[in-house]
Amino acid sequence: MLNKIYSVSPVFIQNMMLSMYGYYWKNRRFSGCFKNKLEKFRVHDNYSESEWHNYQTLELRKLLIHAFTTVPFYEKLYKKNGFELSDFEKFELEDLKKLPFLEKDELRKYGTSQLLSAKKEKGKFYFSSGSSGTPTSIYLSRKFHQTWSALYEVRVRNWSGVHYKMPRAMIGGRKVLSNSKTKKPFYRYNKAESQAYFSAYHISESTATDYVKGLFDSQSKYLVGYAMSIYLLAKSILKLELKTPKLKAVLTSSEKLTYKMRETIEEAFKCKVFDAYSGVEACGLISENNKGELLFSMDSGIMEVIDSKGKYVNNGEMGEVIATGFLNYDQPLIRYRIGDQVKIAKEQNNAMLKIDEIEGRVEDVIIGRNGQQMVRFHSVFINIPYLVMSQVIQLSLEEIIVKLVVEKSFDTNNEKLIKQRITSQLGGLSIIFEYVLEIERTKNGKFKAVISNLRNE
Structure with a gap:
């Protein structure tokens, strides 16, 4: 209304x-715990490598004990894999690889039920169409937002020389x-x-x-x-x-920032660009400091980077991100396959984990008849019932294909809503819906949510 x-x-x-x-x-x-968390995150900025190791070990144990005792999904999953409560009381960081992954489809299926803690605080669900094309429901409380805002203030705004009151x-x-x-x-x-x-x-x-x-x-x-x-x-x-x-600064996020994009933005706005990466799941934060280093905030969680066989990659190599978040106890995400890739820096000269490159995904741009350009389709597919995965393909200025993977209960009303959302942004153009069992990946196995067959920079 x-x-x-x-x-x-x-x-x-x-x-x-x-x-x-x-x-x-x-x-x-x-409000609330924001200022208190702000000071704690600032103290963590000066942690040594050993202090970070001890901090992450204790936080991981607390998280796993909480998940095992209050979250039905993890209790069932970990018992099935031979774990008991006593195992988590003496758990070490190197033991994390023994735990099973949390798949994105499991989050989609159980995010509003079995993945919620019995001790969750009052909150609400936030929906994402997801850069992987798979919609998810993330439960976030007021306390979480205050904690995350404090982390963002210290590691994103303050590192770039600005603050939230500006x-x-x-x-x-x-x-x-x-x-x-x-x-x-x-x-x-x-x-x-x-x-x-x-x-x-x-x-x-x-x-x-x-x-x-x-x-x-x-x-x-x-x-x-x-x-x-x-x-x-x-x-x-x-x-x-x-x-x-x-x-004073331009802060970018959500999409891969290429060298050309950074150079163009800095030339246009006459200031430095600071890049960051997190996602609506908020189970990890990578941000750029004033030296141009991309650092993983190790008080936001644990970031594992693995190869196609599930083995940890070496420094200097690219791999898939496996995220374990420390900040959301209401809907814990442990060893979550978030779907993006990063390259770990070969030289690790900072107490925090240094990242060379956030691969993410470089999406194409869809162009409407009126010349408007659209790359983010988050608002198109958000909160569409029974939608599993989506992809938009532009054939010409007059025609696009929308590929959908759906559940049985998906109906024509949902299709009409998607069409209405697209035309409201791009104007009148022909929209062809294709219902498929799965959406084809690229040759290197990546998913592209947006594809344009037009030639544009």
Whole structure:
């Protein structure tokens, strides 16, 4: 109901509604235990390698005991694999590889039931279409959001020279503008958090001037958002030779940041780019410090990196991320196959684990008839019942294919909703739905959620 009211309201009413929503989130994130956690994470910044080892060992034992005694899924799984409670009381980090993986499909099936702790705090589910195309439901409490916000403040904002009280701009997946035909301004203002929220779905050369004007008008000190969306805006800024406000930093996330993308963004905004990686599951954080090093926050969890045979890779090698999160006791994710890859740095000269490259996934860009570019389809497939996996393929400016892997209860109403969401962002174009048993991977075994057969940079 609120979404319908928002979509038909004038801009000033939308700004008011967004500000009220912002006040809710400001209170949820930055009250309670936030300041206490903030100080603890800052202390951890100075931990030695041995201190990190001891810290992670104790945290892992606490997590496993909690999971075994309060989470039905893990109690059943670990007993089946021969583990008892006493095993976890003396568990070591090197023992972690003995535990079975948590597959993404298991999280999808049991995330709202058997994977929840009997002692969970009051919270709610947050849905993700997932970069792997598999939708998941993540349960997060108020305390978790305060803890994660403190970690993000220390390891992302502070490392890049900014803080949460500064005015900021955001380019994200939330649909703050009604549809593809919406006219400028291409952002809405959240006064409660001094945040200008720009649409990720309206970036083009014809709108770039208005995006830059919005940055000036909002007096934003830094820019946060999807790497590809910021890159597309930066390309238009350079092509049109637009003058941008003096920002302190650009913080990218959610997609692979290539060297070319970083170079283009830094040239357009005249400041340094800081990259980060986490995901809605929030069971690990990799972020960039002021030396340009990508470091894994070892108080966010444990990150194992394995090869195709399940063996740990050596320093300097690329492998699949297996994540164990320390911060969410309500829905613990232990040895979770998150679906992304990283390359561990060959030279480990920091107490925290150093990463050379976050592989993630480089998705193609879908282009609408009106020239609008769309790379993130999170808002299209989020919270669609009985959807297992999805893929979008663009054949031409007039036609796209949507491949779906679904359960039996999926019906035409769900298909209509997907079509409505796509056309609201890309305008009128032909959408062909294909129902398949599985979606084909690339030659190297990777899944691509978005594929374009058009030639575009």
